Amino acid sequence: MTLIMVPPPETQVEHHLGVLARTCVARSTLEDALTTIVDAAIELTHAQQGVLLLAKSSGKLEVTVARDAQRVSLPLHQVQTSSAVLRRVMGSRRELIVTEAEEDSSLAPQARIGTLGLHSILVIPVDKLPLAEALDATVAGRQSELLGVLYLDSCWPFFHLDREALRMLTRKVAMVVENAALFAALCEKARLDHEVEITRQIQRQMQPVQFPRVPEFEVTGFTVECHAVGGDCLDVVKLSDRCHGLLVGDIAGKGIPASLLASLLQGLFVTIGALDLPPQEVVSRVNRYLCERSPEDWYATLFYAILDSSGRLDYVNAGHVPALIRRCSGRVETLESSNFPVGMFSDAQYTCRTTQIEVGDFLLIYTDGIPEAKNRRSEFFGEAGLRRLLQEFPGQTVDDLAEAVRAGVRAFTEGAPQSDDIAVLAVHYRGANLSTSSVRPARAMRAAKARSKYPLVGRIRPTKLEIPLSKRTDHGTHNDGTRIERHYGCGHERRDRVGGGKQRVPREDQRAAHGGEKEDRLERGEC
């Protein structure tokens, strides 16, 4: 009969551990799980009161659960613990039993255990689980992190303590606390992932979905981000019936910070470029704005050009990789940088250069993600690789060229992870339309030169670029293994996850148009 009423200690321990296991699985809150553990500790040690203190980010211990032997929660602010005993345990990281006989005289009167009417205190440190420590190689060899302490008060000495059972309880506390922290981190990551996804969608919508298709030239482009969002941008802005602004920009850095500045840069060019200013003045204004508004170590390299329907190309290369012209003969010419990047020096002066694009020529503007694409042997694709690709390019259309660049880089990298964002803008010049092109007379060129220092702000009337672009795609692989194919012109994106299914995401927000047409049309200026 007695044996039935008082189960042997092993059975009691097993009972508590069984309850704990069920609690940790069934209970949903951290407090419930920790309360069950404290109750079990009280029962195992026959203590009158059990308190669990957890370490906060500041390093201080805070009472999280306080229970008495009747399984009643105590008001946390009324719980008294001996700060001196806690300090000793935090210092030694070993369990400590203090009885009245060996009470530390250094304890402040209010912290003395005698004031609680109790006789003994048992304090057990709760250390981070060894496995979790081992995963973090940076803390290998150091003392494991203290998650908290289990603090038990008793009115009689602690006899016959089952230390192994108590150690199991503290390990259970560590597991519950760490699981809760991991869960919280997971929730936070999910929230951030959601925000990144929204940022990615916004950035994608800011990229041109339709490029102007005019008789004189064809243009296409694509971007491939290294991360979910990128720091490269491109745009084509219709400035007048005869002129289009071409922009490719590359913000220093990658990821969300770079994507913010890329969006700003693109917006600035669309706005300032529409003011009918010479390219160097557009770039100067953008530079001054960025110097005022962006962090000191942020800057962007860019290539901004105005392409006239006659084939005249006025360009500013601001610290950017050289744009390339592939002549009909197969010869490749470079449009080198002669300027500082933007956002670096507010007093930088920008110079414009001019070249002539001939019928049948291709113009390729890109970011350094192309020449700096690396294969698995850490070799760069290089500008030489791109020049060779252009020289040997057998295609006839701008789409062929974009695909050749994409395929060339993909073949070279042999599946190596993409190390930088990529943007490519390709133009195929087909010749001037007599009705719209003209050779600018010297007088007009001189006039344009004279007004290059003075902005001419015409009244701008929005116009729509009504001709849709043929479908084309670009590809990218996100860090999560998702492969992106972006189809310009049709408004769809296909995301393929390795080993997973495919889903089509309809693009609702087709950009209607961009650019503008000036009522007071002014002849394009000389730089």
Add this chain to the structure above:
Amino acid sequence: MAGKKKIVLNVANVNYIDSTGVGVLVACFNSARSHDAALKLANVWSRFREVLQMTRLLTVFDTYDSEAAAIQSFAKSLRAAG
């Protein structure tokens, strides 16, 4: 600029610099200038030099072929100032 503090950055073993690195370098240069210090670069070769060339930063930074030449340039500027 002589400057109170004289800093030579020997980049002999740096054969690649990305855009973020250039940004940090320019920020360091501006910081040094605002604190009346002089920052010079020694052994700027390969891709590092190409990037500085492309961004016109070679016209901003004082670059030298060796660490000794960079250090010696401070002494020369001191003598010139004296």
